[in-house]
Amino acid sequence: MNLENEKGKEYIKPLENTKDLDPLLDKIGDSKYVLLGEATHGTHEYYTWRAEISKRLIKEKGFSFVAVEGDWPDCFEINRWIKNFPDTPSQISEVLNNFNRWPTWMWANWEIAAFAEWLRNHNKNLEPKKKVGFYGLDVYSLWESMEIIVNYLEKEDPEVAALAKLTADCFEPYRQNDSYVTAYRGLNQKCRSEVVQLLKEVRQKTSQYENEPEAGLNAELNSLVLKNAEKYYEAMAKFDHSSWNVRDSHMVETLNTLTNYHGDDAKVIVWEHNTHIGDARATNMAASGLHNVGQLVRQQHKKDGVVLVGFGSYEGSVIAGEFWGAPIKNMDLPKAIDGSIEKVLHTLGAENKLLLFEEGSDLSKKLKDKIGHRAVGVVYDPHQERGNYVPSKMSKRYDAFLYIDRTQGVHPLHLKPEGSKIPDTFPFGI
Template identity: 35%
Template sequence: MTTRHPTLHNLIREHARVLDDGDRDYDALLEMVGERPFVLLGEASHGTHEFYAMRAAITRRLIVELGFDAVAVEADWPDALRLDRYARGGDVDTLDEAFGDFQRFPTWMWRNGDVRRFIDWLRSHNDARSADARVGFFGLDLYSLYRSAEAVVAYLEGIDPDQAAIARRVYACLDHVREPQDYAYEAAHGLRPSCREGATRLLQELLRNGPAYLAGDGRAARDAQFFAERNAHVVRNAERYYRETFGGRVHTWNLRDAHMLDTLLALRTHLRDEGRKGRIVVWAHNSHLGDARATEMGRNGEWNVGQLVRERVGEDQALLVGFTTYTGHVTAARDWDAPAERRWVRPAHPDSIEYTFHRSGRDRFFLPLRGAVAGALSGPLLERAIGVVYRPETERMSHYFDASVGAQFDAVFHLDETSVVEPFDVTRHWQHHEVAETWPTGL
C-alpha cells in the first residue's frame, strides 16, 4: 500500500517544527528532555554528515544547559577511551593522535571531521572545569576482544603482577589466532576450548579485588579500575558473541545490545559514585536506539538498547530520538571490509516513513511523536536503515524493515536531503562521487 494520506500529511505539517540550521532548532527537544537521565540520539546511517553534526549540536546544549556528564557511543570501549582521555585533559596525545586506536573497519564512523570538531569542543569545554566535573566520551560496543584483553593485563601488571600473570594464562586461549572470526569458527566447531569460563573467573577476581586495589587512592585510580572492569566484561561478552556467530544458539544481536545496555548502566553508576548526576547522551544507529518492540526486529525475537532502557529504567527516564532522510549521499562501503565510497542514497520507498515525511512538504523538521501524531504513525510503515554497507540493488530487502514510528521513538528529525560524512582517511574510492540517477532504483 503506497502512503499518500492527505490527513496524515496535514498532521505532520501542523506539528512539524521547521529547522533553520541554528541552535534554537533544538529548543523543543530540550524541553522534552526535562529531568530524564538518558537521551538516545540515533542515525539512519553511519555515514551522514548532518546526523553527526546535529547530534553534536544537541549534545553541546545538553552538556552546557542541562548538565549531562558523559557521551556514550556505538564504538569499542578501548578505542573511545583514548578519545576520552584527550577530551578530559590528557596530555599524551594530540587531537589527531587520540583517534589512533580506531583501526577496525569501518574507521570513518569515528575518524571523521564531525567527530573531530566535537572532541575539540569537548576538550575546550572541559579545560574550563575542574577535573571532577569534566564530561567523558565512552564506547559501548564489544568487538574489541583482543585489545580489551591486552588492556586488562596491562592494568594488572601495574597494580597486581601475580594476577597479571594469571590473566595472561587465562587469555592465552585467545592467542592461537588473532582474528575474532577465526576464533569463533574454531570454538563453535569444537576445534578449541571456550575461553569464557576463564574470562568469567578473571572478571570476578577483578571485581572482588577492586576495594584492595583502590585503598587510599583517588578518582584517577577509581577510573582506572572501572575501565579495567569494563574491558574484562568486553572480553567475556565478546568471546561469547563471536562464538555464537557460528553456534547459532542465541541472537548475537541480542548479546551485543544487552552488553551495550549493561555498559551504559554501569557507566551511570560509576558517575553517580563519583558524585555526578549520571546523565548520559547516547549516539548509535536508529536500529539500536528506537524501541525494538515497535519494529519487525521485535517480532523476530530481537531486542535493542532503546527497548531495554525503557524496560530497565522506565519509559519516562529516556528520550528516544530518531533521524531520517529521503535521499542524498552517504559514506558507505559496497561490502564488509571494502573501501569507503560516496554513495548516492536512492529516494525512499513509497511505502516508507521517509517518503511520508517527504510528501508532507516539510523538508527539514523536528517532529515530537505524541498525541495525535503518535497515534497517526502507530501503523507499520517501512523504515530505511543504512549501516556501513549500502546495497541499493537489493535495497528493499537489505535496508528496509517494518516499524511503527509513533511507538519506536519519542521524536524524530527528518531531512529530505543529506550529505556525506568526510573521513580522515580519504582514498581514491571515496574521491569518486556516485552521481544520482534520473529515476530511483532499488525500490
C-alpha cells in the same frame, strides 16, 4: 499516508538551526537517558545534529557523558584526550588515526574530531569529577581489551595479572584465525570460566586501580568486554540471531556500569544506529525474539526518564562499503521509496523537520501503524534499496524523529579536506 491538514501538524516542527531544537529539549525535560540514532553509519548531518543536541544537553541540562556504538579501548582514548589526562597527544587527529578496525570512518572522521575539540574546551576549566566523558559500548575489541588488561595489571596487580595471562593464553590459539566466528566454534569451557573469574577479580579491586585517572573503570570495562565477547562470538558461530541479543545486552550492561560509576545524578547521552536505539518492540525484531538497547533502557530506566530520538533522510549520499572490509565509497543515497516515512515527510515539503510523538496526539495515532523506515549499515548496495526498510511503528519506536531532507556522506579523517579548510562540521556555530 497523508499528514497534511491535520490537528497533529502542530507536532511537526521546522528544523533549520539549533534554536529549533527547543521543543525537543522541552520534551526531554529532566530525563536522564537520551538516545540519539542514525539511519546510516556514514552521514554527515546525523553526526552534526547529534553533536548539537549533545552540546545543549551538556551545557543546559548537565549531562555527564556520551556513550557510542564504538569499541571501548579506542573510545577511551578519546575520553582521555577530551579530559586532558597525562600523556595524551596534542591533537585529536593523533588519537583518531589509531582507529584501525573497519569501518574506521564511523569514529575517525572530521565530525567527531570537531565534537571532541568542543568537549575538550568545555572540560578545560571543570574539576575532574565534572568533566564530560566519551565512551564506547561495543563488544568487538576482544584482543585489544585483553592486551590492555594484561599490560596494566602487570604494573598494578601482579596477582590478578597472572590470571589475566592465563586467560590470554587460553584465547591465543584462536587469535591467528581471521574469523572470530570460526575461532569461537572451538573455544572450550576453560576459557569461559577464566574470563568470568578475571572479571570477578578485577571488579573486586577496581578501587585499588586509581593510580591513573579512571584506571579502575578502564580495567573493569575491558574485562567485561572479554566476558561478553566470548558469548557474542560463540553465539555467532551458531548461525542464529542470539548474537544480536548478546551484543545489545552487553552495550546496556556497559552503559549501566558507566552510569553507576558516575553516580546517582548521572545523565546519559547515547549515539547508536536507529536499529539499536529505536525500541525493538515497534518493529519486526520482536517477532524474531530480538531486543535492543532502546527497549532495554526503556524497561530498566523508565522511572528516570528515557527519550529515544530517531533520524532519517530522503536522499543524498553516504559513506559505506560494498562488502565487509571493502574500501570506503561515497555512494548515492537514492530517493526514499513510496510508502516509506521518509517519502511521506518529503511530500510535505523539502524542508528538515522535527517530529514530536506525544501520547494521544493526532500525529502519534497516525504513525502508530507500521511504515517502511530506511536503515543503511556499513555495507550498502544502493541498487538493492527496497531491502533496506524496516517496518516501524514510528510513534512507538521513538519519542521524537529528526528528518533531514537531503544529506551528504561523513568526512573520513584520512581523506584530507580540499585546501586547508576542515569540513563544515559545525554549520550552526560553536
